[in-house]
Amino acid sequence: MAASTANSAATRTILITIIGGLAIFTLPTVLILGIGMLPTLGAMLADRRKEKYATLCVGCMNFMGVLPYMVQLWTEEHSYDRAFQLIGQPFTWLVMYGAAAIGWAIFFVAPGVVGMFIAMRTEQRIQALRRRQRELVEEWGPGVARQKGQDDDKE
Amino acid sequence: MADVVVLKERVEIDPDKPLPEFDLPNAKAFSAVARKEGGLEMVAYVCDPDIPLRFEAVEQMRSFTGVGLVRFVEWGVVFWAPQRRRLMVMVYETPIGGRVLRGNETAIEPYSEDRLIKHFLTPVIALMRDMSARGVTHRAIRVSNLFYSDKARKHVILGDCLTAPPGLYNDPLFEPLEQGMADPSARGAGGVGDDVYALGVIVIFLTLGKLPRQTMDPVEAINRKISQGSYGILTAGARIPASVVELLRGMLSDDPRERWSLREIELWLGGRRLTPKQPKLPNKAARPMIVGGVSGDNPRTVAEALARNWLIAPEIVRGQDFDNWVRRSLGDDRVLENVNKVLGSAAVIQAVPEADNQKLVTRACMALDPPAPIRHKGFSAFMDGVGHALAIGFDRDDIRQRVAEFINARIIGQWMTLQARNRSELNELYSVIDKLPMLINQAGAGFGIERVLYELNPKLHCRSPQIETFYITRVEELVPALERAAQRQDRGNQPIDRHIAAFAAARTTEIDDRLLRPLSAQEHIGTERTLAMLKLLVKVQVLSKNGPCPNLCGWFAELLAPAVNAFHNLKIRKAVELSVARAVEGGLLIDLQNIFADAKAAQRDSQGYQRAQQEHTQCNAQMQQLAIEIENKEHLATELGEQVAAVCAGVLGSIGSTAVIVMYML
Numbered sequence: 100m101a102a103s104t105a106n107s108a109a110t111r112t113i114l115i116t117i118i119g120g121l122a123i124f125t126l127p128t129v130l131i132l133g134i135g136m137l138p139t140l141g142a143m144l145a146d147r148r149k150e151k152y153a154t155l156c157v158g159c160m161n162f163m164g165v166l167p168y169m170v171q172l173w174t175e176e177h178s179y180d181r182a183f184q185l186i187g188q189p190f191t192w193l194v195m196y197g198a199a200a201i202g203w204a205i206f207f208v209a210p211g212v213v214g215m216f217i218a219m220r221t222e223q224r225i226q227a228l229r230r231r232q233r234e235l236v237e238e239w240g241p242g243v244a245r246q247k248g249q250d251d252d253k254e
Numbered sequence: 255m256a257d258v259v260v261l262k263e264r265v266e267i268d269p270d271k272p273l274p275e276f277d278l279p280n281a282k283a284f285s286a287v288a289r290k291e292g293g294l295e296m297v298a299y300v301c302d303p304d305i306p307l308r309f310e311a312v313e314q315m316r317s318f319t320g321v322g323l324v325r326f327v328e329w330g331v332v333f334w335a336p337q338r339r340r341l342m343v344m345v346y347e348t349p350i351g352g353r354v355l356r357g358n359e360t361a362i363e364p365y366s367e368d369r370l371i372k373h374f375l376t377p378v379i380a381l382m383r384d385m386s387a388r389g390v391t392h393r394a395i396r397v398s399n400l401f402y403s404d405k406a407r408k409h410v411i412l413g414d415c416l417t418a419p420p421g422l423y424n425d426p427l428f429e430p431l432e433q434g435m436a437d438p439s440a441r442g443a444g445g446v447g448d449d450v451y452a453l454g455v456i457v458i459f460l461t462l463g464k465l466p467r468q469t470m471d472p473v474e475a476i477n478r479k480i481s482q483g484s485y486g487i488l489t490a491g492a493r494i495p496a497s498v499v500e501l502l503r504g505m506l507s508d509d510p511r512e513r514w515s516l517r518e519i520e521l522w523l524g525g526r527r528l529t530p531k532q533p534k535l536p537n538k539a540a541r542p543m544i545v546g547g548v549s550g551d552n553p554r555t556v557a558e559a560l561a562r563n564w565l566i567a568p569e570i571v572r573g574q575d576f577d578n579w580v581r582r583s584l585g586d587d588r589v590l591e592n593v594n595k596v597l598g599s600a601a602v603i604q605a606v607p608e609a610d611n612q613k614l615v616t617r618a619c620m621a622l623d624p625p626a627p628i629r630h631k632g633f634s635a636f637m638d639g640v641g642h643a644l645a646i647g648f649d650r651d652d653i654r655q656r657v658a659e660f661i662n663a664r665i666i667g668q669w670m671t672l673q674a675r676n677r678s679e680l681n682e683l684y685s686v687i688d689k690l691p692m693l694i695n696q697a698g699a700g701f702g703i704e705r706v707l708y709e710l711n712p713k714l715h716c717r718s719p720q721i722e723t724f725y726i727t728r729v730e731e732l733v734p735a736l737e738r739a740a741q742r743q744d745r746g747n748q749p750i751d752r753h754i755a756a757f758a759a760a761r762t763t764e765i766d767d768r769l770l771r772p773l774s775a776q777e778h779i780g781t782e783r784t785l786a787m788l789k790l791l792v793k794v795q796v797l798s799k800n801g802p803c804p805n806l807c808g809w810f811a812e813l814l815a816p817a818v819n820a821f822h823n824l825k826i827r828k829a830v831e832l833s834v835a836r837a838v839e840g841g842l843l844i845d846l847q848n849i850f851a852d853a854k855a856a857q858r859d860s861q862g863y864q865r866a867q868q869e870h871t872q873c874n875a876q877m878q879q880l881a882i883e884i885e886n887k888e889h890l891a892t893e894l895g896e897q898v899a900a901v902c903a904g905v906l907g908s909i910g911s912t913a914v915i916v917m918y919m920l
Contacts (some may be wrong), residue, residue, distance in 0.1 A: 152896035159900075161905030166911050170918040198910075203901050212894025214887055215808050217451075217894070221880045221887075228873040235873075239866045 110226030127182035128169055134186055136163035157202035164198025256335040256897065265328050265345050267298040269336050277351060278399075280305040281417045286345050288327065294347065296327055300334055301342040301417050306415045307643040309713035310443075315416060322381030323392075324349050324401060331725045339723035342715075344417055351402020352608070354410060364463035367497045371523055374410045374460055380452065383516050386446045392753040393420030395452035396428060397459050410460065419642035420444055426472040428465075428488070431479050431508045434472065436627035440635030440643035445677075447510045450519070451484070454505030458488055461498055462498045466490035466714035469896060473562065480554045483535060484508050486741040497702065500528055509534055510625065511674075515650055540583040545570055551624050553589045557622035560615055561629035568611035570620050571618045572603055580622075592621035596668050613663050620665075630660050637666050638683055641710025644703070648717065661690045661706060686710070698774030700755035700765070708760035718753035720746050729761035730798040733791060733843075740805035749809055750787040758790065764797055765790060781817040784810065785850055786888045802841025810846055811838050817850065822863035826855075829890060 122129045146220035168185050175181060185191050235243050256269040267286040276283035282298035288294040301307060315326045325347040334341040346475050354362060367376070385392060392415045397414035403612045421441035426434035430451040431440050459465050467490050470478075478487050484506045494502060501522050504514030512534055514522075536552035543549075546563030550556035560567040572578055576602040591901050596617045597603055606614050616630040627634045635643055635658040640657060647653030664689055670676055686709055693705045708714060715725045721735040736749055755773055759765045772786035788810050795803070818834060821827040832848060837845035883890065897908075 101288045148896070150896075150900075152900040155900040156896075156903035160901040160910075163907045163910035163914070167914045167918070184577065202903050205906075206896065206899045209899035209902065210892045213895035213898050214891025218884060218887055219890055220546060221884050224882050225877050228877050232870055234686055235870050236865045238824060239863055240824050243863065243870050244865045245867075 125177070127172055127177055127179050130182045131168050131172060131178070132165060133187060135195040136161055136190075136198055138202075140202070142199075153203075153206050156206040157199050159204065160202030161195065161199035164195040167194065191197065259332045259334065259343075260289075261286075261298070261328055261330050261332055261343055261345060265296060265298065267332070267343065267345070269334065273297055275356065276348075278414060278417055279423045281344070281414075289861050290629075296345050297348045299344045299346070299414060299417050301339060303339075303715065303722070304646065304649075305422070306642055307342060307344075307712055308419065309727075311390040312416055314385075314390045318384065318388075320381050320384045320602065321403070321409075322377035322379075324403075324414065326414075326416065329416075331727075340725040342725060344414065346414060349401035349403055349411060349413075350405050351407040351409075353398075354400040354402060355397060358584075360468065360704060360801060361464035362460075367461075369408070369496070370372050370457065372462055375453075375457070375519070375882050376523055377409070378412065379519050380515060382446060382449055382453070384451075385518075386516060388875050389614075391415075391420060391444055391446060392449050393441075394418065394423065395449055395456060396424050397456065397465065398423075400456065410456075419639070419646070422642070422646075424452065425469055427467060427475045428452060429471045430510070430513075431476065431484065431554075432510075432625050432627060434476055434479070435561075435629075436639060437637055437643055439646040440627070440633070440639035442627075442636030442639035442642075443679075444636075445510075446516060447513050450516070453487060454502055457498060457502060457505065458492075458494070461495060462492055465770060466492040473558075474682055476558055477548075477555060479508060480536060480552065480558070487676060489831045503532075507534070536725070537584075537586055538577065540585065541579070543576070543583075545581045553584060553586060553622035554626070557619040557626060557629075560622075561619050561632075561634060564612065564615055564629075564632055567615040567618070571597075571614055572606075574600065577603070589765050592620075592624060592672055596621045596672065598902050611713050612659075613665060616665050617621075617668060618664065620669050620672055624669075624674075628660070628665060628667060628669050630663055631656060633657070635660065637669070637680060637687060640687070641707070641714075644707050644712055648703075648707060657706065658694055658703055659878040661687065661694055664688075664691060699750065700754045700759045700770030700773060702756070703751065704752045704756035705760060708757050712760075716753055716757040718751050718757070720749070720751060720754065729758055729765075729794060730800070732758060733798060733803055737803035737806045740803075740809040743843065744792040745809070748784070748787065748813070750790060750804065755790070758794055762794075762797060764793060781814060781820075784813045784817075785847075788814075788843060788847050788850075795843050802837055803843065804841035807838040807841050807843060807846050810843070814846075814850065817856075820856065821859050822866075822910050823859050826859060860890070 136158070139154065139158040139161045142161075143151065143154040168191055171185065172181055210214040232244070259267040259269060260301075261267060265286050265288055267284050269284060271285035274281040276297045276299075278299060280302040284298045284300060286296040286298035288296055312326075312329055314327070318326060327345045327347055329342070329344045331340050332343050333339070334343075349425055382392070394415040395412055401411050401413050403409045403411045419439060419441070420443050421429060421433055422431075422438055424438070424441075426438070429441070430444075430448050433444055433448055436442070455465070467488065470487075475487065485503050488506060489502070501514075501519070504518060504522070507513040529914060536553045536554055542551040542835060544568060545556055548555065548559040548563075550559050560570065580590060584590070597614070603614065612631050616628065619626065619629045625908060627636045629641075632644075640660060643653065644657045666684060670680070670684060690709060692705050693701050693709070696702065704717075707717070713727050715727045716722065716732070716735075720739045721732075724731070724735040726732060726735045732754065736754075739745055740749070750773065755770060759770055769786075769790045773783065773790065775783075775786075791806070794800075814834070814847035818827060818830050821830060833849045834846065837849060
């Protein structure tokens with residue numbers, strides 16, 4: 100157990116070092132990413148669940164909103180000026196944060212949709228079972244609906 | 255006013271015209287007219303169904319054309335409206351002169367020898383000769399059964415001999431010694447010698463114009479006949495014309511071997527005269543043997559006393575005194591030989607178990623008096639009279655008990671070995687009686703005392719309360735009779751009872767144990783027993799080639815309704831109900847049986863029903879589970895919805911990101 104924890108900590112340290120190293124060489128990207136992904140950070144802070152479904156949901160959509168500007172930065176001019184220029188455009192904020200909002204929307208709407216689907220499917224199964232019971236009663240008579248013990252008592 | 259009853263399109267019987275002067279003890283007489291014989295007046299005897307008829311003699315007597323006997327014309331079963339049932343009717347030509355003794359008369363004008371010979375003996379002996387050639391006896395020769403065949407009331411003829419078992423209504427006083435010893439209902443067919451003896455009594459009556467003795471206590475009659483001889487007792491000191499003394503002594507001889515044969519009587523009638531024989535009385539023992547207060551100095555008296563005192567007799571037979579009396583005092587080698595044969599030495603007698611006491615007494619009686627009837631526990635019968643006795647007394651517990659014990663004692667074989675000569679028909683009967691203990695000791699329907707009744711009386715009608723009034727004597731009539739019984743409101747609970755099962759089994763060998771045992775098997779109750787009955791009647795219907803019997807089928811359908819309703823599967827039940835209705839309409843029992851032939855159908859139905867019950871229960875459980883799921887839908891939807899949202903966002907994000915990259919790279 101102690102060895103496993105040590106390995107995990109080592110792996111984390113290595114990853115942080117690599118990411119930190121990369122971040123030093125890609126600071127404009129980090130700037131766009133840092134500002135654009137703030138809703139994800141907010142979602143992560145708000146998400147109390149261990150599985151972090153809300154973070155994942157918002158993060159995916161948020162990243163999709165941030166990615167065009169990152170690609171724009173990489174393909175046109177990877178500099179602070181261009182980064183600030185992009186951040187300075189309201190449309191950029193709209194895209195990045197709108198995408199995050201869509202993530203939240205998905206997160207809030209999905210349980211309702213799933214709930215409706217579950218309810219519908221369960222009703223269908225109950226109807227099928229009731230239909231089968233009716234068929235059994237039609238074929239074997241009302242006695243089939245009695246429990247075996249009840250049947251014996253009647254006999 | 256009842257309609258005229260037509261018998262076989264030949265005789266019309268008028269139930270409104272009784273002829274009480276011709277009544278018999280067991281049959282009422284009614285006026286009848288022959289259709290094809292010029293309106294000849296006849297008398298129809300409507301027989302008591304409780305008294306068995308002499309079926310075995312009917313056919314021989316029907317074709318009989320001799321004089322000396324009322325002419326038997328026709329017989330058959332008819333519906334007798336006054337009693338609302340079917341009854342056997344026997345039709346005779348009306349004896350024109352009526353009864354010899356009318357009303358309360360006891361005497362007539364005495365007959366001279368010439369008149370006796372001409373108007374009675376000659377035709378009657380010719381009749382006896384003819385009957386003897388046909389192998390039948392009359393056995394109802396008694397004063398009350400004599401008629402005049404002419405208006406002048408000269409010619410005396412014998413009356414009916416078919417409506418009752420042989421000798422049933424004959425007074426023991428006027429029966430030969432052996433026949434008088436037997437119970438009246440168990441006298442058996444007897445022989446020509448018995449008729450000759452009875453004719454001797456009639457000769458006394460006609461010669462004297464009356465009988466010197468009208469009756470006598472049977473026990474006293476037997477003892478006095480043994481010790482004094484029949485002639486002395488029956489003539490009772492009356493003046494018998496010397497011309498007929500020889501005839502009477504010959505006809506009334508107590509030794510069947512000494513009794514005159516028909517040939518000797520014919521010689522006498524032809525004019526041969528001999529010195530009258532003196533009665534041959536039994537040898538007297540040196541000292542008497544006391545049995546139940548009776549002092550017997552000859553084996554016949556002692557045997558009779560042992561038989562009548564059967565409760566104390568075992569002690570006497572086991573006693574040394576009895577052995578000494580037989581071996582030393584009696585001095586009769588024939589009896590001693592018989593005793594050694596059937597009883598053995600004193601030591602052997604002592605070794606007989608107590609349980610066989612009564613068999614010991616019976617064997618002792620046989621040994622002392624072989625020609626006498628078999629006497630067992632107060633029941634005295636000739637082997638061919640047992641069936642008649644049972645038929646007449648079947649409603650009485652004591653008679654049934656006596657006959658059952660008689661048969662279970664298995665004593666007839668020994669009796670037969672002691673007889674000088676056995677009639678061939680008795681050998682055939684013995685083969686039947688020999689298997690009866692096996693049948694009587696089985697309790698189920700088709701066995702027991704009822705089976706014995708029908709085995710010993712091959713032509714007896716079925717006595718079942720269900721169909722007794724239909725008077726059926728053949729198994730072919732059984733299904734039609736049950737068909738009619740099924741239409742009654744007051745029909746019984748079951749179509750087959752012990753009588754019907756026994757009747758069917760006795761009348762055809764096709765009804766065997768395989769069909770009879772299921773009728774009473776312990777494990778067979780309710781429907782299974784009904785199916786066993788159905789199976790038996792199917793066999794009868796097929797064998798007899800009977801037509802449809804929809805009412806009987808309907809009766810079975812009612813009894814089998816629980817079996818139909820026991821089918822849980824409603825489709826199968828409906829199909830079975832439809833098949834049963836069709837079978838009832840068709841009226842063939844076999845169709846009904848085929849519906850229930852698949853014994854495993856009920857088992858399959860039951861298994862299917864159990865499976866259906868289980869499935870129904872499982873459905874309930876699943877629905878309960880689903881109801882719980884619906885109640886917990888919010889939690890589940892949240893749980894699952896968040897997962898779905900994450901997946902959807904992941905997928906959308908991936909697709910969108912890929913699209914962005916691809917777009918900028920192009």
